[in-house]
Amino acid sequence: MYSLSKVFKRASLIVLFLGCTPGANAAIQGVTGTPDGTGVTFNLTTSTSNIPTPDGNSVRMWGYGVAGSPMQYPGPTLIIDQGTQVTVNLTNTNIPMKVSMLFPGQEGVSATGGTAGQFTQESSSVLGDTVTYTFTAANPGTYTYYSGTQPGLQIEMGLMGAIIVRSGTADQAYNDPSTQYDREYLFVLSEVDPKVHQDVEFGLLPMINNTVSHSTFWFMNGRLGPDTFFPDNSSFLPNQPYGSLAQMHPGERVLIRVVGGGREGHPLHLHGNNINVFARDGRLMSSNGVSADLAVSDYTIQALPGATYDGIWEWTGEQLGWDIYGTNAGGQTHDCNDVAPVDGFDDVTSEYCADHDVEIPVVLPEKQETAFGGFYSGSPFLGALSDLPPGEGGLNLNGGLFFMWHSHNERELTNDDIYPGGMMTMMIIEPHSAVIDPGNP
């Protein structure tokens, strides 16, 4: 029997898990560019590298990178303040074709340098030339960028990334108060057909036939499960710096930014609760241009290729019908204090007070009758740890509740024919006492 946690444990990297490293998965990782007097400049290069896959193989990729740093998959997330004049200098280091960049959703993009291609100016590694793209980041939101040169091949090879344009108000995704958030996570979804990459590696570019594409790897932030759980900037994934493990406390508003980075659609299912999606492609879902009055709540995001989605996800355990923290009699001593404002929830822990001290209504099976997940704490209660048989559990340090977020086309939970893996991560509901991010506890 294959289990995710057993595979994960065999990676023998538990110590890296859950980031005792300060800043691990703290915020969305990315680059903010260099101030240039009128705005910011990003100096990017494109180059080739192989990335490891958890089935024990590796895949040749092309990627964007910050000049002087390794290429990465996906490309560096460009984090920009709304209204900023942006300059991107792109130099092709060693990709054996011309390359370029497109910025869908940005207005007034101009390109100079290099040579003219079908969509935009392109950079050639033979000529060593640099193309300069400029635009003003007029609207806040989540965007993508990708190659405009043979995009069917080059995006497959890895030439894509995300752009986040921050609104003028801190911790607010758009210029609408309903988009306020306490934490944020970015998920760039993509896929790989290894045959294409093998042909590229063997120098067989003319052999590639995009019409027979058959993906067998499905990525989240450029990593395959279970690598998605490891912290940002893990040393053993030098070209895949972005993790996907999400954490939060009950009651927090978590902004989820989703980018369809490849060429397939993926139904991204969020265990645990619905998400309220209020923006698509960097535009508020609004009939009046002001408020997100067309927002929709769903338990699965239909993430289509090239599109982006922003939404708020929340979790409190409301109306479970039992105390998610366990009962005082059961040894989980705690109060539920709902003073001001009176909203039905504890002022500090966001516990749903109507269910306070209500016993879990069923008897759980005896230990010998169940199989245990590695992310199980041994207890059904939030913040509680209980004993497990030797070798079981062990990946849940705070007694958190783990919810899987994954492609619900479940074939995509595999790595080139090997289950489990693929497009999956976890959201961990951590007890209030657990420090998630020292900079943003």
Add this chain to the structure above:
Amino acid sequence: MKNFKMHKLYIAMLATGIGMFSTNTIAVPFIQCPGDNFLSDGVTPGSNGVPEVVDPNVKCLHLSAGDGFATMADGRELYIFSFGDITGSDEANAIDDGIMFANLPAPTIVLEQGQEVYLSLTNVGMVLRPDLSDAHTVHFHGFPNASAIFDGLPDTAISINLGSTMTYYYNLAQPGTFMYHCHVEASEHMQMGMLGNLYVKAAQNKLPDGTNLNGFIHNAGNEYVYNDGDGSTFYDVEYPIQLTGMDPDFHDANETVQPLPFANMKDKYPLINGRGYPDTVIAGPLPAPVKNGGLVTQTQDSNITAVQGQKILLRVSSLSVTRFYSLKSLGLDMQVVGMGAKPLRTAADTANPYTTNTITLGGGEAIDVIIDTTGVAPGKYFLYTSNLNNLSNNTEDFGGMMTEIEITL
């Protein structure tokens, strides 16, 4: 009716398997159901999942999880894993009754908002795969504000071993169209068929006769998809429509203990409620597959009928493991009133449906559609996938993901 002889043979085979591969002995299933104190004879202390002390707000269910067979529209019987409804089986008989009883789709679960649900799951094992000691779970897909322990994800909680029983508890605070499936080794168990319809009826249905809903007068017996407060999601008849598919190569590989083709998985049997057309329009259950010993296991038809003027609710969900499907209604407008167990409403809380002829769903998505047959000419209408190569039953090139809507006077 059960083929008794065949069935006993399977039990013997399973017992052999358990003896070889598990250290557990088969325990009496621990069925938890408030108010249930006696076996089906009403005298002997024990439980059968049917309360003697009835509380209208408590719902007990008992599912088996194991293997079996299902018949495709071209007559081929595929080896499957799935759930069976064994609610009411005595402790002593539950495992026996669950063996080879995998249903396709898994039993449709109809619940009501406000209910407390006690769902017991008994893992009866795989008769034809005694080498597999797989655990199973129920994932109540889309359950709002879920707990991890009852979420059914094996990695983050517990799953139930062969021969044992776990009772899941759900407090149904919100109505809507959900779905359920096993989440253990999800790519395999879901392709193998552990998928079913699950929906929760709105509390608004139970309002007193004559209640005025912002101008819409509620009559006793009226039903609504959501607690809309204005009657905008009223319907007369409802049908669950679950889109799935099966790859016969995968199922054959599983039956014959071969490596499973995940990368090349291709659903050559596109299905609605576990059947390809024209089996979809056979009212009631399909005849029992020969290979499962004669157990009737395909009970959910998709034979949609309505009297002209009625509103038809289609609770459409997809548990495809491989792809997106578009579903088209020819000659009938579909009004989309909800998605993901939430009504389509404006910020000002007014109804905000849209009308279309095509909806698209990936795995794990659900859409509530109302078809108003007022003024519609009586006759036969078709509901089918517009991914037209999926109108096939493997090599039969007409059938697949299609059913009929019959409107009568």
